[in-house]
Amino acid sequence: MSTAVGIIKALNSGVKHLAVKRFTLRYPEQKLKFVGDGFQFNPEAGVGIAGLRGRHILYHEHCTGCQLCAVACEGIAEAIGMVKVNETWKQNKKAIMPQIDYGKCVFCGLCVDACPFYALYMTNDYELSSFTKSALIYTPGQLAIKPKMSQDVEIKIDDRGASHG
């Protein structure tokens, strides 16, 4: 008898959820809203600023070509290589800037921690898939572009349940 009651209770607790709102997000149409503009780092305080760790953004006007990001990545993913750029900047005599291979990057953000010149940050852009491996290698020119995103859905929680969208 108690077995039957237990099974009915279990079924009942599942059936109640038929009326509850959909929990998941309709992904390509709806995208979850993130905090801030991506992970950043303040080298003076030595503390990061919360944000999603997505694709990097490189500010050419701040980059000095010091290679600290590449050194930081050396033992982690070896994703960053320094390449020559056809630009002349007063602070960047060697004219080298990081190029990031997203086939190798693990998005730990320790390169951002390593940059003392406010040049390398991360953005909210996480859709990096491509059809070729070579397209995953982002040159300094590609890294300078600010990503265009429409992430606006917020997670909602009410008495009837939680829902992303």
Place this chain on the structure above:
Amino acid sequence: MTTQLPPGFELEKVDDRIMTLNVGPQHPGSGHMRLIIKVDGDYIVSCDPDPGYVHRGEEKMAEYRNYIQNIPHLERPVIHDSSNILYPYCLAVEDLLGIEVPERAKYVRVIASELNRCIYTLYWLAIYGIFLGHSTMFMWSAGDRELFIDLLEAMSGARVTHAFLVPGGVRNDLPANFEERCLRQVNYFEKRLREYEDIFYQNPLLKARTEDTGILSRTDAIRLGTTGSVLRASGVDFDIRKKEPYDVYENLDFDTVVMKEGDSYARSRVPYLEMFESCRIIKDALRKMPKSGSVRTKLKPNPKGGNDEVYRRIESGRGALGYYIVSNNRPEPYRVKISVGSFRNLICIPYLLKGEKLGNMPAVYWSLNYWPVEADR
């Protein structure tokens, strides 16, 4: 001359009653490990666990990287519990380098660690459900896990491999309005967690499969050196958060969950009840946390460790998790030994499965909270 075959490959004689079964290593309810089971009819005569299929050499890799570069690869063994596997590493390196951690950072770490413990436990519960044929449990806990993943994503910026804890504190401060959001989601989750009771833990079908199977007595649990939820399910009140409190656990209000049955049901229920305690810890930590202040002590570039050795351990989702680090005046550690709870609990598989029915194997094996990748390191 007879050739020595590796275990599990010996052929039986045709008239032999005993048959050898290889469960795994390709995931039919075993994870990335193999259980060499000898059965007589439906009953298990002996069981020989064979781990090591996902050995990655984490300990050796750690000897070639400096203390900061070690962070991303050391969390790989348990990506679902990545804050907890980094926690003892950070504590040990802080002892080694003599770093003071700011008060707020300690609370932020505890919150991250407890959120991550819930993520891990829900993931484990999802697998436990699906291997017992309860797909609703899989869907529910995988869905509710998303709440905590969203919180940790807002906190650290990554969904699974956070690399959030560092020697000297945490990588970044909490985002704006995090406290309010965290409290709302944890409150909702507690309400949701109570619904698991009816559909899973009081379900007669689950009870029939797990009660009185794979009983580990209190003395055996201590003698075999088990740890974590397996130990607590056998009636031993041992939780490192209580017994050797690290960071701010001594200021926080929570209880240790202990059950005395020692069967699969108790082992599966202890982590579930611990999620309530985790929620209590998170809420208490949010209340007691200093509202502002630094969260990270600035380190010198490439800090050196001195001639010293240190061992620190914490309570992870799977039991005691410790790091033993030896340094010799270099930026890289000389030796890193990771002592994990999964490997400690592996030893009781042969004891628990002996004499069980083969059908009870998943119920017993998954109740051990065993994570093959962590055990192999």
